[in-house]
Amino acid sequence: MIQLPRDFVTAIRTLTAIRIWGKEGKNFTGSLSYFSSVGLIIGALQYIGAYFIGDLFSPFVLASLVIAFHLLITRAFHLDGLADMADGFGGGWTKERVGEIMKDSRVGAFGAIAVAALLIVKTAGITQALELKMPLYLLYVPMFSRFSLVLISVLFPYAFEQGTAGEIINGARWYHAAANLIPITLIAAIVSPHSWQVLLLTLAVSAAAQIIIALISYRKIGGISGDILGASLEIGEAVMYLSAALFI
Numbered sequence: 001m002i003q004l005p006r007d008f009v010t011a012i013r014t015l016t017a018i019r020i021w022g023k024e025g026k027n028f029t030g031s032l033s034y035f036s037s038v039g040l041i042i043g044a045l046q047y048i049g050a051y052f053i054g055d056l057f058s059p060f061v062l063a064s065l066v067i068a069f070h071l072l073i074t075r076a077f078h079l080d081g082l083a084d085m086a087d088g089f090g091g092g093w094t095k096e097r098v099g100e101i102m103k104d105s106r107v108g109a110f111g112a113i114a115v116a117a118l119l120i121v122k123t124a125g126i127t128q129a130l131e132l133k134m135p136l137y138l139l140y141v142p143m144f145s146r147f148s149l150v151l152i153s154v155l156f157p158y159a160f161e162q163g164t165a166g167e168i169i170n171g172a173r174w175y176h177a178a179a180n181l182i183p184i185t186l187i188a189a190i191v192s193p194h195s196w197q198v199l200l201l202t203l204a205v206s207a208a209a210q211i212i213i214a215l216i217s218y219r220k221i222g223g224i225s226g227d228i229l230g231a232s233l234e235i236g237e238a239v240m241y242l243s244a245a246l247f248i
Helices: 006-015 029-056 059-074 077-091 095-103 109-131 137-155 166-171 174-191 196-221 226-247
Strands: none
Touching (some): 006 029, 029 059, 029 137, 029 166, 077 109, 077 196, 095 196, 109 137, 137 226, 166 226
16 A cells, blocks of 8 residues: 655644544654645545536525535544634633633633634535635635644744644744745646636735734734644634635
8 A cells, every 4th residue: 555645644633633644754744835735635625526526506605515524534633722712711810821721621711702603604605605615615725724834833833832733833944935825826827827816825825814913912922822823823723714705
C-alpha cells in the first residue's frame, strides 16, 4: 500500500473525522503545510455532494445539509473553539480567568449564543451563495479558511505558557503558509482560470476576518490559542459565504 506523507496523515486525522491509512509525523508542526489540502478534501466533498443532490432541495435546505455535513466531517472541532472563545471573552476579565473558562469543557450562555448565531449566519451565507449560482464557494471556502488559520499562527504568538495548540502556533513559519498556497493555486488554475480576481478577493476576506479575530484575542490575552484558531476559522468561513454577493 502506498504510504501517504506522514504530515498529511497527521493533518487529516487532526482536522477531520476521516480515518485515513498511514503513519503520522513525529510532531504536529509539519502538518501545517497540509491544512489547505485538508480543506480541499472537505470542500470537494461538499461541492460534489451538493452537485448530485442540489436539484432535490431548495438552496436553504441544501445549505443546512452542507452545514450538517461540515460539522460531521470536522467533528465540530472548530465550532467548539468558537464556544470556548465566546465564554472566555464574555466571562473573563483577566488573562488567567479567560484561560480557565476556555479550558472548561462545559458550554456557557455566551458560547451557546455564539454557536447558534454563527450557524444561522453561515446557513444564510451558503444559501445566498447557492442562490447566486456560486456553488464553487463550497469548494474554495474550506481551503481559504485553513490557509488563513496557518497565516495567523505565523503572525501571532501563543497566549499561554502551556497548551495543546502551543506546538502549532509556536512552530508555524512562513514556509508553512507558502506551502498552503500550492493546492489553492493549482485548483484555481484548473477549475476557475478566469475567476482569479474573485478568488483573490475571497481569500483576502478570509485573511482579514481571521486576522481581526486574532487581533481581538491579542489585545485580550496577549496572543492566540487553539480555541481562537477554531473560532477564527468558523467566523472567516461565514464572512466569506456572505461576501459572495459583493463579487458578482
